[in-house]
Structures are given as C-alpha cells and as structure tokens.
Amino acid sequence: MPLLTLADAKAQLNLKTDRDDTELQVYIDAVTPVIEEYIGPVDPxxxxxxxxxxxxxxxxxxxxxxxxxxxxxxxxxxxxxxxxxxxxxxxxxxxxxxxxxxxxxxxxxxxxxxxGRASVTPTINLAARMLVQHLWRTQRPSRSGGLAGGGDDYSVSEPIVGFGYAVPNRVLELLAPYRLPPGVA
The missing domain is CATH 2.40.30 (Elongation Factor Tu (Ef-tu); domain 3)
Known part of the structure; x- marks a missing residue:
C-alpha cells in the first residue's frame, strides 16, 4: 500500500476533475521522502x-x-x-x-x-494528505488575491520574510509516534 494515492490527495483537496492530476502527482511523489525523513521507509x-x-x-x-x-x-x-x-x-x-x-x-x-511498513496507518496517511494540501495551497492564489487558506499555514511568529515552513507542525505532531529513534537515519 503506497503512502498516498492520487485519489487520497484529490479527496483531501476536494478536486473533482483530472485537470491537475499530473501536477498533483509531482506533489505526492515529493512528500514521500519528506515523511520518510521523519519515520523511515514507508513503501516496502x-x-x-x-x-x-x-x-x-x-x-x-x-x-x-x-x-x-x-x-x-x-x-x-x-x-x-x-x-x-x-x-x-x-x-x-x-x-x-x-x-x-x-x-x-x-x-x-x-x-x-x-x-518499510506492512501497511500505512491512517495517521501516517493523514499526515501525508495534510502535507500535500499545505504545499498545494502555497501555489494557489485565493479569490481575494492572497494565498489560499488563510495566514496560519504561511505566517511565522517572528517578523521574517517568506512563507514560514515546508512541514507544518500539525504534520510533525501526527508523525511523532512513528518518529525514528535518535541515531537512525
């Protein structure tokens, strides 16, 4: 079972057409190594x-x-x-x-x-969905002209320039129970 399927990502993003499938697959492929950096191999x-x-x-x-x-x-x-x-x-x-x-x-x-893992837990799958959603939203302007989704995904507490962080804390918190022990790479 893969970490995240195209159907999973489309459901998370409420996408109903296949217009963005090719681009969305790039995002899906990109989140796998990010998730695996924290929890080790997922796909066997x-x-x-x-x-x-x-x-x-x-x-x-x-x-x-x-x-x-x-x-x-x-x-x-x-x-x-x-x-x-x-x-x-x-x-x-x-x-x-x-x-x-x-x-x-x-x-x-x-x-x-x-x-790898014999199966992907719902928590790990949700973390991957949320990471794809976060990265996808940074590329999509909202109807009001700013970035979609409000400021909490992109703002930071200190006054620095940029969009904040690539992996939201909520994704890291979901992955925490599966985190690799220190010294394991």
Whole structure:
C-alpha cells in the first residue's frame, strides 16, 4: 500500500476533475521522502547496508528502520563468512540482527533487508494528505488575491520574510509516534 494515492490527495483537496492530476502527482511523489525523513521507509523496498564487525560482534544494528524482513548477510570481501538467514534472528523493533547460536559476526558484511511498513496507518496517511494540501495551497492564489487558506499555514511568529515552513507542525505532531529513534537515519 503506497503512502498516498492520487485519489487520497484529490479527496483531501476536494478536486473533482483530472485537470491537475499530473501536477498533483509531482506533489505526492515529493512528500514521500519528506515523511520518510521523519519515520523511515514507508513503501516496502530492498535496502543494503555495509557493517564492519571487525574481529567480532554479537549484534549488527541496522541503520534503516522499520524492517519487515532480513534477506541476506554476506561478506563483502572474498573469503569471509556467509550467514544463512534461517540461522539469524531479526529484532524488527530495535533493528538488531544476532546469530541464533549466540556466535559472533566477523568482517565487513553486506546486510540486505526488506525495509518499510506492512501497511500505512491512517495517521501516517493523514499526515501525508495534510502535507500535500499545505504545499498545494502555497501555489494557489485565493479569490481575494492572497494565498489560499488563510495566514496560519504561511505566517511565522517572528517578523521574517517568506512563507514560514515546508512541514507544518500539525504534520510533525501526527508523525511523532512513528518518529525514528535518535541515531537512525
């Protein structure tokens, strides 16, 4: 399930025709990396990371979260140890991988995972809808000549020039329960 469909965005914006579909799709595509910056991958995808375990480590802690499944753990250099996936345990909540037998990992490893979410929660979908709406409205003049939607989306508390911010606080607040832990990129 994608983060946001064209139908979702059109419903949020109350658009009834397909006149703006091509332009609107650009906005939909643009919000995905912004949302994922805060909460990690949404749409499932394969991700590979290199981890240097040196002379030995019991855990490999993934940098990409959330993780749906572990695909492979292979040596980068010739002659290194390969680790069969069925001999490993993935803790999806922490992003850690350990050997089932309690042994150590050795050397430079290429870890491949299926990252993302099994489904998009209504809260994450709403945050994406609201972000598209916010960005869409900055490009549409209101009938009175100013920007559409009133000042609260565009004004800031300090007297600085500009439209304010690209990601409204209300979107960040919706994403807060899904925020990546510190140190995870």
């Amino acid at each position: 995808r394969e991700v590979s990371e290199q981890h240097d375990t040196g002379t030995g480590r019991r855990l490999v802690v993934l940098r990409t979260m959330p993780v749906l499944s572990l695909t492979s753990v292979e040596p980068v250099l010739t002659g290194g140890s390969s680790y069969p996936v069925d001999a490993l345990v993935l803790d999806a909540a922490t992003g850690s991988v350990r050997r089932r037998d309690g042994g150590w990992f050795h050397g430079l490893l290429e870890v491949t995972v299926q990252a």
